Amino acid sequence: MIVPSPLSKVHLKNFDANAKGDIKREDAEAAVKELRDELKTLQEKLYSSGEKSLLLVFQAMDAGGKDSTIKKVLSGINPQGVHVASFKAPSKEELDHDFLWRIHQEVPAKGYIGVFNRSHYEDVLVVRVDNLVPVSVWRERYDHINNFEKLLYDSGTRILKFYLHIDRDEQKERFQDRLDEPDKHWKFDIKDLAKREQWDAYMQAYEEVLTRCNTEYAPWHIVPANRKWYRNYVVMTAIVNAMRDMDLHFPEAQAGLDNIVIPD
Ligand code: ATP
Ligand code: MG
Numbered sequence: 001m002i003v004p005s006p007l008s009k010v011h012l013k014n015f016d017a018n019a020k021g022d023i024k025r026e027d028a029e030a031a032v033k034e035l036r037d038e039l040k041t042l043q044e045k046l047y048s049s050g051e052k053s054l055l056l057v058f059q060a061m062d063a064g065g066k067d068s069t070i071k072k073v074l075s076g077i078n079p080q081g082v083h084v085a086s087f088k089a090p091s092k093e094e095l096d097h098d099f100l101w102r103i104h105q106e107v108p109a110k111g112y113i114g115v116f117n118r119s120h121y122e123d124v125l126v127v128r129v130d131n132l133v134p135v136s137v138w139r140e141r142y143d144h145i146n147n148f149e150k151l152l153y154d155s156g157t158r159i160l161k162f163y164l165h166i167d168r169d170e171q172k173e174r175f176q177d178r179l180d181e182p183d184k185h186w187k188f189d190i191k192d193l194a195k196r197e198q199w200d201a202y203m204q205a206y207e208e209v210l211t212r213c214n215t216e217y218a219p220w221h222i223v224p225a226n227r228k229w230y231r232n233y234v235v236m237t238a239i240v241n242a243m244r245d246m247d248l249h250f251p252e253a254q255a256g257l258d259n260i261v262i263p264d
Pocket of ligand 2: 062189192
């Protein structure tokens with residue numbers, strides 16, 4: 001579900017996190033498998049031609065499914081052509097630079113798919129909600145982000161941004177699961193409960209991101225993410241559609257290959 005048009009005001013309460021479109025689960029799962037095969041070929045073309053790159057940005061509330069979406073969508077893709085960066089709270093060195101410094105170092109080189117698990121958007125999300133910098137500082141960042149993404153776009157990077165939209169009830173269930181199942185304990189962080197308390201402030205911060213940074217050159221997709229199978233289907237479809245549209249080709253073969261005989 002793409003945000004309607006660049007710069008239209010987004011109200012997240014109008015987006016149903018439970019949505020599942022018109023497709024049945026089994027059909028969506030079959031489609032994901034087929035699309036993954038196509039994605040493999042598209043990625044080989046991207047990598048071998050080495051002319052363009054693709055950047056996938058994932059944002060969500062805790063337990064929103066960033067990790068598992070990345071795993072699901074990119075499994076089976078040649079890992080040599082993929083670069084995943086996870087952004088945590090910045091280090092002292094990172095804080096001593098502008099907020100995009102650490103981000104710029106992780107953008108995909110030509111031929112690569114770059115994946116951001118969290119991103120520069122944290123600098124107008126957690127930073128805003130927790131007042132980590134003055135309002136006058138984060139206010140300017142929407143424009144900085146749009147300009148930065150335009151620079152990447154003009155340099156040959158196609159950018160797709162995904163906000164995985166779960167609702168508060170779904171987060172509660174997933175947190176409870178993490179507490180109940182010993183294999184999932186490592187995923188539970190007590191600090192996530194404090195963020196849950198700030199749910200409304202986060203929704204407001206997300207709405208501003210989705211409104212102000214939804215551009216033609218770097219669109220946001222609001223993905224209904226309560227149902228994992230539908231979430232995977234929506235994300236996979238958006239990526240494959242975008243890559244089809246990138247007009248990717250294998251490089252021209254060298255002349256004379258027909259006449260070559262491999263010596264014994
Ligand atoms: P998991 O799903 O495994 O919990 P995670 O992305 O939540 O993955 P954590 O190490 O739990 O990883 O959390 C990273 C934390 O870093 C998040 O709480 C996030 O808000 C915070 N963070 C990321 N970027 C910034 C930033 N620029 N400033 C402050 N905090 C940030
Ligand atoms: Mg976490």
